[in-house]
Amino acid sequence: MDLDRPADDDAIALKKSADSEESSSDAANDSDGSDDDAGMESSDLGESSAPAYHPADPEPVSEEAKRQERAFRKKLNQDAREVVSHSIHHKVKLVVHRPDYDQANQQEYVRLSKGLMPIVQEIARKTLPLLEHEASFDFARNHYYGSKFQADSVAYRDFRYFAKKRPPTESPSLVVGLRVDESASMKAFGRLEAAKRAVIAVYEFCQECHIPVLIYGDTADASRLEQMSVYAYTDFERTDANDRFRLMGIRARSNNRDGMALRIMAERLAVTPQKTKLLISISDGQPKAMDDYTGSYAIQDMQQTIAEYERKGLTFLAAAIGQDKDVISQIYGNERFLDITNLHEFPAKLVRIIARYL
Structure with a gap:
């Protein structure tokens, strides 16, 4: 990974995504396919004992699966809008997407996961016996x-x-939420690829340890009709083995409205039955969105959101992978701040941190 190449231009262009206008109403999005029955050829074991996924063209999706996917996406939109309806974000035009995946996403997943799976499986191998031991002595x-x-x-x-x-429980009492900042500046200095590798590691570790996981990305100001875009890549309410390929849809897009994203994800975690609810934000910069969501106003919103949901039992961590580390540390506090200096070590470091909460 080349960490020394110059930063790309970070100027934000308000460019409407291909489906943003259509997605602005709950009745739209019929053209999106569901992933429930989408195909992949799996899963012989390579030399490293890691699953070897062979990219295949996604299989046709049934009409019933499409209907269920549309219904779930509509529910996510309704729930998210309800969560922010009593906050400073109540007038922001919000769309929650359920990204699809294609063969290119499968190929990218295979490429980025190489070398990661043995590390993830080794951490999981050391963690699972501890979980069984602790459960048996509870x-x-x-x-x-x-x-x-x-x-x-x-x-x-x-x-x-x-x-x-x-008796030992079947799964640990932990739920993990991973929020990925998809602002335009994430394309600089290898941050986006580092974030994707970290997301893969967290997802696969949670699968190995049977931990419910919620992985969302977000960006702001995609268009005037879509001022806040949330991308629900994985959700514990509707799991799919092909979610790992959806994760490759993470992109560097536009601005970032962090407090709104945190509020939406925190509420999803707050109502879960797990004892420990961990929400980790991967970000490379401070909040900034139109018209005036920046500076002390945005920071105060984030801090109020964190305080509100900590009272509801959530634990927050911020993984800072960009130039605004001092500001991110100020927002979250030193006790919640992870300074990720070495992007190559980021995936394993993040998984080990999650393992400590088990």
Whole structure:
């Protein structure tokens, strides 16, 4: 990865995406295909024991699958608009997309995942036994009988002096949200490819460890009819093995309205049953969107959003991969800030951080 090549021009052009105008109403988007039954030829094991995905043309999608996909996309749009309806973003024209994938995305996934899967699988291999050990030694207190006497319970005089060992759970009590800044400046200095590799690593690690994962990208000011664009690449409510290929649709696009993106994703995580809810933002710069979402106004919105959802049990982390690291650290606070200096090491570092929360 070439980290020394000059930055691309970061000027923002308000260019309407091909489907943005059509997507502006809930009734539109009928032309988008669902991915439920889309094809891939898999999955012999390579020398590294990593799955070897062979790109194949996506298979035709049934009309029922298309209908279900449209219904899910409509629900995502309705939920997102409801979440921001009582915030400073209530007048912003919002569209939530469910990106499709093609053979080029499959090929890019295969290219970027090479070398990553052995690392991810090794971290998962070391993590899973710890999860099983911790689960087997998790005790439920306040029982009339059990295998462990709780001396501190005697004071309550209700005879519930024992603890019983809980059975190991099938999956860890963790849900992960990964937000990717898709602002135009992400195309500079190899940041976009580094973000994609990190996203692949996180997604595959969560699959290995059976962790629900939510991966969204976002950009602002794609057009006057689409002032905020959210891209739902993976969602724990509608999982699909081909989501890994959707992830390759992450792009450097336009501006960034960070507080709105964080609010939408945080609300999705807040209502999940998992005990630990981790939301990580990958970004290369400070918030900036039309007309005046920038500076102290945008920073205050982000900090208020973080504080609001931390009270609801969320944990926030910010992975800063660009030039505005000092500003991102100021916004999130030192305790939530990850300074990613070496982009090549970013994927493994991010996976190891997530593993600590298990």
